Amino acid sequence: VSLEVRLRVVCIELLCAAMSTGGLKEPRHAELRNKIISGFFKCLTVRHEEVVEVSRDALAYVIAQQKLQKELLQSSLRPILLNLADYRKLSVPLLQGLGRLLALLSNFFNLTLGEKLLEHLRRWTDPEAVNKAKTFKAGDEITIPCAILSLFHLLPPAPAKFLDALVQAVMELEQGLPGATAAARHWSQYREALVPYMNRHAPEAVQYFIERLGDPRHFRMLHALIKTAEGTEVREELATKQAEKLLAHTFDAAAQPGAAPNLLQTGLLSKASELRFQGVVLVHTLVK
Template sequence: DDAAADDDDDDDADDEDKDEDKEKAKDAAAEDKAAKDAAAANEKDDRDADADAAAAAALNAPIPPALRSLVTELLPRLMHCCFKKSWQATVGGVGGIDALSRVLPISALTPQLPRVLQALLRAMRSLPPHAVSEVRAATDAFHRVLEAATPEGVILRGDDAPAGLEAAIGVLSEELFSTSSSPTVRPVVERAIRGLAARSGLDVGKVLDVKTTHVASLLSRPLHSRHVHVQTQVVHILNFCVSATPEPLIKISAQANFVSVLQEALAVAENDDPSTLKTEPGASEKLHALRAACIRLMCSVMALQELKTPPPGQEQLAQLRQRIITMFFKSLTSRSAEVVNIAKEGLKRVIQQQSLSKELLQSSLRPILVNLAHYKNLTMPLLVGLERLLELLSNWFNPTLGEKLLEHLRRWLEPDNKAVAPGGQQTQARPPPKDFKIAAAMINLFHLLPQAAGKFLEPLVMLTIQLEQALPQSGVHSEVNSLYRKPLAKFLSRYAPATVDFFLARLSQPAFFF
């Protein structure tokens, strides 16, 4: 027995030694990994430092004598081509600047940077919208030259800033605050300014050095007193200023006329019929662009602290906030897909910021839900808007909405009263809806309903089968090429276990599979 006990003690000692060895091995492996990670991080830092040093050196590198004539003779001629009326000359000027920017050292382009940027902006402004590849080439050349001239950590202002850089920022600032800018140029300039802020580590306001006169000129006149195109540009400028991070360039409390302009922009955003605002023939497109810009401005404004939580006694701001939220709900049923998407994004931001009151939600949802009372009121914009609402606020809806949708779907299968013969005999069943998409859009809502909507599995599948049987035998939308199956599949995927059990129990019934 003593010998056996000694053997047990030896085994325990061996196990302890093995455990210690394993722990030591783990510690050694962890130390090894930490050392490798530290070495990799140091190596990356060294590479970044080398890249920054190389970029800084490139800004001050001397121009080779063989290339000086390209800078003094050829580059000015190419920039001049960008200002000519002929599109061939403009495209040639852009192509030449693009080619030179790839060959010349950046130190040769930096002193000419303001003029180069002006030339490329002029080219983008003069080229027609359908010249997509040419505009893209000018845009790419613009960003490449600017990014090469402003590497990470660049100093934008002062004696240490590269020559010509401060003047180049002035070109961007002037274009940004210009009310005659074009839809092609403005996004390019805004992206360039944000890129400068990121590479220099400065706020957008410090990059631009915005003066009060810039903003005051925008707010000095009522919005409706300007031309439609100018109104759109003013709204775009205000939107950029409000959405600047980390601090907006405009604050409601600092500008006396800002609330008045916002109320005018909100009135435009609320108007779903541009014909009532027409001021000139063929203005529908411009008015649609103005309305979309105004809704974007409302999205950005809702992030301002003054509207997030209006100060006590500021009833005007509280009412403005409520009107904006109501406008978002109303715009979800617009016929314009762009307006719907912007309104959904704005409503999503509002919901993320803070919960909405029950009274506000009920008053905002009532116009949409009232139209669901009768199937004749159903339209695609209404159903698409309801889909966007369910994506954002599904918890606020109850399964009775699903029952109402099933009731409407059954309507498509009822006999058509107009198809009754004089003797009172039915001549044909009610034909499928004129727009098959309406029924498909109704089915598409079921997968967004609250979790309790799983009880609609059987009636929805049965109705979908009957709707498919009512489709024409041939055509774009037929029983073979049904557009009901994709929305139904979304619902079935959400309740996958119940779906599998449902179809397994009906394997012997071909109607459920063919």
């Protein structure tokens, strides 16, 4: 760690300590307090993790001690939000800084932010258009979409608004990865970034995938989610609360009286067999 970074860390710690003193709490020092708080906000998007961590802790302390004025919040967040307006200005530190803000101030943001992030995410499904911008370096096609995806679980809950759009965006992004097939991949960095969102909205996510098991891409994604160690909530939801629904959509797909002749007539018997196979795979994964 460089001397400059260590100096910045110590200065932020000193300012945070000063914020708790009686002298700085006096009304005549309100402007100074606001400048210090604004400085904490700015440090959330720097590239030095040590500075970011101490700034986040300082902000968390300040927020716990007092309710921040709306004007102060707006002025402190404006530089970050202005950069978010243009996808060409996106960077991993900026998005990570936004994530830290969402964790601290989730009630301050609304779904409009999610809509903007989704708009940026969809741009990355068109690599040619992104390359024309000539502002990104090699590897950004992975890191920036992943950083965007990792923010959605911090937004106000709205699974009906974003769930399908995020799944479709991830599938499109995966098509640009090596080894991609029409049936989608078994795993990717994009899916990993989406796991926290799926866990937060596990009931809606599981229902969404069960209803789309006829599509191999959705089956593979659900299977991947319950296989990963981080997919705890999704796995628990499927294994307990929606187990009967899983059986109804897989093993019992063609078990209704009179269903078999209809399946034979319409050529859907193989589809029913495929659904049953998917049921076996999912149940086997759940009980392992």
